[in-house]
Amino acid sequence: MEVKLGFGAFPKPQYVFVSKESDHCWYVLAEDEKRIPIYERALTGVITGIEVNKKVENTFGEVIRTDLNVLADKPYIIRSGSDTYFCKGLLLSLDILTFEQLRHPLTIAVSPGDKKVVFCNIYDPVTYRSVGVSWDGHKELDWQALGQKVSLKINKINNFNPDKNQSQSETIDNIKAVEFRDVFIAKSDTYLAQLNWTPEQGRDYLQQRYGKRSRLQLTDTEILDFIDYLKLQLTQNCPT
Structure with missing residues (x-):
């Protein structure tokens, strides 16, 4: 400008x-x-x-x-x-x-x-x-969680200032890490929809299992564990 x-x-x-x-x-x-x-x-x-x-x-x-x-x-x-x-x-x-x-x-x-x-x-x-x-x-979408997710995504882009000593490959890796996390959240969205879970059901499970109310608060390990749990539920609910 x-x-x-x-x-x-x-x-x-x-x-x-x-x-x-x-x-x-x-x-x-x-x-x-x-x-x-x-x-x-x-x-x-x-x-x-x-x-x-x-x-x-x-x-x-x-x-x-x-x-x-x-x-x-x-x-x-x-x-x-x-x-x-x-x-x-x-x-x-x-x-x-x-x-x-x-x-x-x-x-x-x-x-x-x-x-x-x-x-x-x-x-x-x-x-x-x-x-x-x-x-x-x-x-059935948790709009508050989606808003937090989008906010974190956009603010990370605009506040991302790599260290001068950071290599280009390290910078790319950091960006990819954030993108992969978005993929994990999107994958859990798909499974939750297939299971017909309400936002309240999701929050209750996260609180009971991880002591957290939002997927955005989960660590990478926890979100992967949550996805594995949802996949297991889908498999068990699948008619044979």
Whole structure:
């Protein structure tokens, strides 16, 4: 991003809010709190961070929001309700994207649905291909755990500063280690869905077995042990 010298606007991020209206799906606030609609349907930039399940005070009291930080022509923060379809679609897409894809510009697009629903779609701005996400089993999904997983993933990318004395191979190994852990989490997601476990069942087992409430808190050894346990349950439940 080009740095402009001299007088200019105060250097702070521009908040963008999601809301389905008759002719737009997001807006910004003027200094007098008046809504200014954004008619463009997409924002292209580099994702630099995310805060999930953030407590925010507004005129209605305390609400839970998710803030996505995007660096484009200037810094933006896309704020959405943590329980909205927009936010859930965002998390599903970010979970699928690889570390390499997240290091490059992406296009975040809004799409109006029924009633007040707004969907989020992420595209590769070079190939114009969207990130294909599946909503199968989304009602049973542990959204809080997914949000933590995505947050750790993105923050590791943007806070990853290898030691100057670290070799390139060591740097790659560190990145791969994080990617492999994501694979383990995804594998356990598949097994949990096949077993029809609810998020409560999963949390109860983790608490009883490992003394932890989330798979994100497990060590690599523990997550592999958990996967082996789930595979065993599937084998035992399989009809002969």
